[in-house]
Amino acid sequence: MRITCPHCGARDVQEFTYLGDANPQRPEGMATTEAAMHDYVYQRDNPAGRHRELWYHSAGCHAWLVVTRDTRTHAIETVETARARAQGDAA
Amino acid sequence: MADAATIAWTPRGSWAGILASGEFGTAGQPGVTIEARDGLGIASLIAGDGRDEALAQALQGHIGLGLPLTPCIVSSARHSLVWAGPDQWHLIAPDRNGFDELLRDLAPLAAISDQSDGRAALRLSGPKVRDTLAKGCMLDLHPSAFPVGTAALTSIAYMGVHLWRIADDPASGDAVFEIMVARSMAGSFWSWLSASAAEFGCKVTATGRG
Numbered sequence: 001m002r003i004t005c006p007h008c009g010a011r012d013v014q015e016f017t018y019l020g021d022a023n024p025q026r027p028e029g030m031a032t033t034e035a036a037m038h039d040y041v042y043q044r045d046n047p048a049g050r051h052r053e054l055w056y057h058s059a060g061c062h063a064w065l066v067v068t069r070d071t072r073t074h075a076i077e078t079v080e081t082a083r084a085r086a087q088g089d090a091a
Numbered sequence: 092m093a094d095a096a097t098i099a100w101t102p103r104g105s106w107a108g109i110l111a112s113g114e115f116g117t118a119g120q121p122g123v124t125i126e127a128r129d130g131l132g133i134a135s136l137i138a139g140d141g142r143d144e145a146l147a148q149a150l151q152g153h154i155g156l157g158l159p160l161t162p163c164i165v166s167s168a169r170h171s172l173v174w175a176g177p178d179q180w181h182l183i184a185p186d187r188n189g190f191d192e193l194l195r196d197l198a199p200l201a202a203i204s205d206q207s208d209g210r211a212a213l214r215l216s217g218p219k220v221r222d223t224l225a226k227g228c229m230l231d232l233h234p235s236a237f238p239v240g241t242a243a244l245t246s247i248a249y250m251g252v253h254l255w256r257i258a259d260d261p262a263s264g265d266a267v268f269e270i271m272v273a274r275s276m277a278g279s280f281w282s283w284l285s286a287s288a289a290e291f292g293c294k295v296t297a298t299g300r301g
């Protein structure tokens with residue numbers, strides 16, 4: 001599997017570190033319920049198919065990336081920087 | 092109690108005790124030439140939020156170079172600026188004359204860290220330089236994929252490396268690469284590089300510093 005880093009270009013997957021699902025949003029700690037925090041920390045879907053996930057270009061430019069990947073084929077649909085993604089989410 | 096000892100600290104080059112001038116490996120015309128790049132002034136620059144433009148202007152004024160926004164290296168007669176990740180660069184000078192002053196002038200515009208003693212750099216050339224690097228480098232270094240001026244952050248033999256290609260050797264026409272590793276990795280990196288280059292015959296020029 002190769003991931004095309006928006007900064008560095010296509011690189012072998014061994015240059016990257018996987019974090020996991022990019023969708024969960026951390027609840028406001030003091031305001032939320034214990035159950036909501038539990039779900040945020042522990043509950044993950046395990047989809048066979050399209051998955052938005054966080055990868056870190058640890059042996060390259062050290063950028064956090066949001067990769068949309070098919071977990072059955074490893075086909076990668078999009079790669080965005082997490083920074084651009086966060087700015088997009090905020091907008 | 093013992094008398095207080097007088098300790099004299101002597102500077103040591105980053106390749107001291109690792110690299111020695113001479114030839115090794117297959118005899119004959121060397122396929123790879125390796126030169127220690129020692130005593131450089133090296134600093135990492137990280138632009139403050141929204142200050143990329145001001146930093147770029149200051150660098151233009153001080154050293155006549157613009158900030159590369161893609162993975163590449165730009166050089167003047169004396170200085171180089173190498174892309175080192177998003178909003179990050181390495182400023183490199185051939186020695187440390189005036190380097191502290193330059194960093195002080197840039198300090199208001201960026202997070203700056205002097206890496207002169209923290210990195211170890213080599214210059215590699217020769218007709219077999221790509222065959223040598225291909226044994227550990229996952230990047231395509233063919234001229235069509237990695238032209239003069241390209242820079243990259245990657246790993247070789249599980250060690251993080253920063254490498255770039257400078258102008259071809261004017262005498263031989265061979266490609267010239269420079270590789271920089273964390274200084275603590277210099278010994279391990281040399282162990283990989285020397286083993287990889289040996290079959291092609293290798294000529295080493297150490298600086299003799301420290």
Ligand SMILES: [Zn+2]
Nearest residue numbers: 005008057061
């Ligand atoms: Zn990258």
